[in-house]
Amino acid sequence: MSKIILSGVVALIAASFAQPASAAPDWSKVPAKTITLLYPAQMSWETLLTQTEHSGASKFREGKGCRGCHEGEEQSSGKLLVGDKSIEPTPIKGKPGFITMNVKTAHDAERIYVQVAFNPGEQPDAGMDKDFATKVAVMFDDGGVAEAGRAGCWSTCHDNAAAMPSAGTKETQKYLARSRVAVTRKGGEEIKPASELDKMRAEGGFLEYWQARLKPGAPPVVVDGTILEKRSERAQPMAAAEASEAGGLWTVTFSRKLAAGALSKDFAAGKTYTLGFSVHAGHTDHRFHYVSLEKTLVLDAGKADFVAAQP
Numbered sequence: 323m324s325k326i327i328l329s330g331v332v333a334l335i336a337a338s339f340a341q342p343a344s345a346a347p348d349w350s351k352v353p354a355k356t357i358t359l360l361y362p363a364q365m366s367w368e369t370l371l372t373q374t375e376h377s378g379a380s381k382f383r384e385g386k387g388c389r390g391c392h393e394g395e396e397q398s399s400g401k402l403l404v405g406d407k408s409i410e411p412t413p414i415k416g417k418p419g420f421i422t423m424n425v426k427t428a429h430d431a432e433r434i435y436v437q438v439a440f441n442p443g444e445q446p447d448a449g450m451d452k453d454f455a456t457k458v459a460v461m462f463d464d465g466g467v468a469e470a471g472r473a474g475c476w477s478t479c480h481d482n483a484a485a486m487p488s489a490g491t492k493e494t495q496k497y498l499a500r501s502r503v504a505v506t507r508k509g510g511e512e513i514k515p516a517s518e519l520d521k522m523r524a525e526g527g528f529l530e531y532w533q534a535r536l537k538p539g540a541p542p543v544v545v546d547g548t549i550l551e552k553r554s555e556r557a558q559p560m561a562a563a564e565a566s567e568a569g570g571l572w573t574v575t576f577s578r579k580l581a582a583g584a585l586s587k588d589f590a591a592g593k594t595y596t597l598g599f600s601v602h603a604g605h606t607d608h609r610f611h612y613v614s615l616e617k618t619l620v621l622d623a624g625k626a627d628f629v630a631a632q633p
């Protein structure tokens with residue numbers, strides 16, 4: 323009898339160790355932070371670095387981050403950019419200039435969780451992405467890409483990318499300037515040799531992204547990958563996402579193993595991560611999205627926009 327109980331206890335202990343403590347966090351106990359995502363129009367990396375086109379250029383070159391000048395201006399900038407023909411040659415009629423998003427983060431022994439909640443509101447149907455009205459993404463770095471720490475998403479947004487002013491005949495996606503032999507006002511065309519790119523990748527000189535493509539009532543379609551010379555999608559996503567929608571409000575929870583292996587960013591305490599968020603709403607594609615300024619994340623404790631704690 324006692325032996326049976328004992329073996330039961332042993333089994334229980336064994337089971338509790340085997341459980342990777344990866345039950346989803348109790349989100350009601352996690353504080354949310356509200357951020358604003360603005361419509362960036364055709365404001366490319368190269369525009370931003372050109373003093374005659376952007377008065378923040380020289381200070382940015384000297385080391386100041388975008389948010390150092392623009393935090394709190396996201397709504398007014400978005401409203402301006404969404405309809406200003408000088409920077410948005412093909413405005414979408416009736417498109418709001420910004421949206422707000424609540425962000426919560428957490429981690430357990432195994433996984434990092436990023437939960438975003440947003441309501442795209444009244445959005446005209448742009449008809450670009452027929453399959454998905456709404457897509458949400460987070461792009462991040464662990465310090466391996468210095469310019470992403472100061473410019474977030476804009477470190478990947480170049481003048482020769484698709485639907486941008488210097489877009490050529492071939493479709494160019496997001497990339498980092500370091501992957502190009504040279505970058506001019508029109509962006510960089512010629513890609514560095516594979517051996518150099520491999521070295522950069524091995525040193526962490528790439529960004530990672532997760533995206534959830536959303537349809538009410540259906541599980542989200544998750545795509546993820548890395549950005550260096552282009553956006554490289556993983557054949558098998560490392561990130562997972564859950565999503566629900568009620569009255570227009572989307573709640574999407576991304577999660578991934580803290581350490582997911584090669585070509586991913588490990589999440590660990592003591593490091594500061596840069597996050598950029600984006601939302602495509604109203605059946606848009608490419609640059610016709612909303613983006614956040616650069617945000618920071620730490621695990622457990624520290625000074626950052628988001629502190630992912632263990633529940």
Ligand code: HEC
Pocket residue numbers: 362365370375376377378379381382386387388389390391392395398399402403472473476
């Ligand atoms: C030193 C301060 C400073 C920094 C750093 C800076 N900017 Fe600006 N930015 C300005 C000023 C001032 C303007 C308005 C005048 C202009 O367009 O030149 C502006 C204009 C803009 C605009 C046009 C919309 C608007 O509100 O006028 C966008 C978009 C923008 N900046 C994005 C960025 C991004 C992205 C970064 C980081 C890569 C950045 N800025 C860095 C000062 C700065």
